[in-house]
Amino acid sequence: MDRNLALEVVRVTEAAALSSARLMGRGDEKACDQAAVDAMRKAFDAVRVRGTVVIGEGERDEAPMLFIGEQVGCGDGESPEVDIALDPLxxxxxxxxxxxxSISVIAIAERGKFLHAPDTYMEKIAVGPKARGAIDLRKSPTENLRRIADAMGRYVEDLTVCILDRPRHEKLIREVREAGARIKLIGDGDVAGAVATCFEETGVDVLMGVGGAPEGVLAAAAIRCVGGDFQGRLKPRNEGEIERALTMGVKDIEKIFMLEELAAGNVMFAATGITSGDFLKGVRYTGDGAVTHSVVMRSTTGTVRYIESHHRFDQKPNYGW
Structure with missing residues (x-):
């Protein structure tokens, strides 16, 4: 894949962020999501790839656009064939x-290099480069925290663990507190939480807990680019989700997926902030346009680029904002 493709894709996340940010704080989740999806789908029409959505908004009957299996991009026979994992919002x-x-995010890999994760839950643990190789989902949270602290040259009490604030995590939260680590509870957005572990300025050292499996693939793609570590294990909620996983090619429901099994090969990742968070600023409107803050990463080189873009709405295509 051409390295410039990552810079093309960030324009797509920018479009989705600009569109959904218009509805920030207005209490309409469906409208926010639809605005991001519409803008991202339209922006993809200008990207010269032959892309297939493998992590998307759902099946065709659930998602009229950006559904799993949808073809995106305007590439011809000489354009690269890629798999795309995305979350417009x-x-x-x-x-x-x-x-x-909240962020808009896209990951791109060579064909067949992403796990085709079913829409179910996944138990996850993510860390940055300093703790690579120290995590093991087969071990308890307490043991993982000790191993991570040793790898980072810290005390467990120095670690900050990011956990989704959900009733299902009551036991996990209690154990982490008893181990002595600090906790940052988040209401949503565990892709951003996982990626934050790879950047020291965020103050987040570990992500633990159960979240969406598709989001696990997106997080793994980003972490691959910067040398961190991630493990995931599917947690289906019912027999239907187990059957769905088997249909999508998962042979062992209990399998612990390592980082390279979730996102392998040449991976590119792009994200744009919608609301300000740990490592990306949100969209700021200026009257005649807006300012966005994005990150672009590549696994081949480990390069991380932050991009601050100043958009003039009277001089650029309209993606729906």
Whole structure:
């Protein structure tokens, strides 16, 4: 894949962010999500790839656009064939309520390199480069925290653990507190929480807990680019979700997926902040346009680029904002 493709894709996340940010804090989750989807789908029409959505908004009958299996991009026979994992609005609730850490995100890989994750839950643990190789989902949260602290040259009490604020995490939260680590509870958006572990300025060292499996693939793609570590294990809620996972090619429901099994090969990742969070600023409107803050990463080189874009709405295509 051409390295410039990552810079093309960030224009797509910018479009989705600009569109959904217009509805920030207005309490309408469906409208926020639809605005992001519409803008992202339209923006993809200008990207010269032959892309297939493998992590998207759902099946065709559930999602009229950006559904799993949809073809996107305007590429011809010489354009690269790629698989695309995306979430036009990661953190729908927090955007609708005006809270922090909602982002628009896309990951791209060579064909067949992403796990085709079913729409179910996944138990996750994510860390940055300093703790790579120290995590093991087969071990308890307490043991993982000790291993992570040792790898980072810290005390467990120095670690900050990001956890989704959900009733299902009561036991996990209690154990982490008893181990002595600090906790940052988030209402939504565990892709941003996982990626934050790879950037020291965020103050987040570990992500633990159960969240969406598709979001796990997106997080793994980003973490691959910067040398962190991630493990995930599917947690289906019913027999229907188990059958769905088997249909999508998962052979062992209990399998612990390592980072390279979730996102392999040459991976590119782009995200644009919608509301300000741990590592990206949100959209700021200026009257004649807006300012966006994005990150672009590539696994091949480990390069991380932050892009601040100043948009003039009277001089650029209209993607729905």
């Amino acid at each position: 990661e953190g729908t609730t927090i955007c609708a309520t005006g809270r922090g850490n």
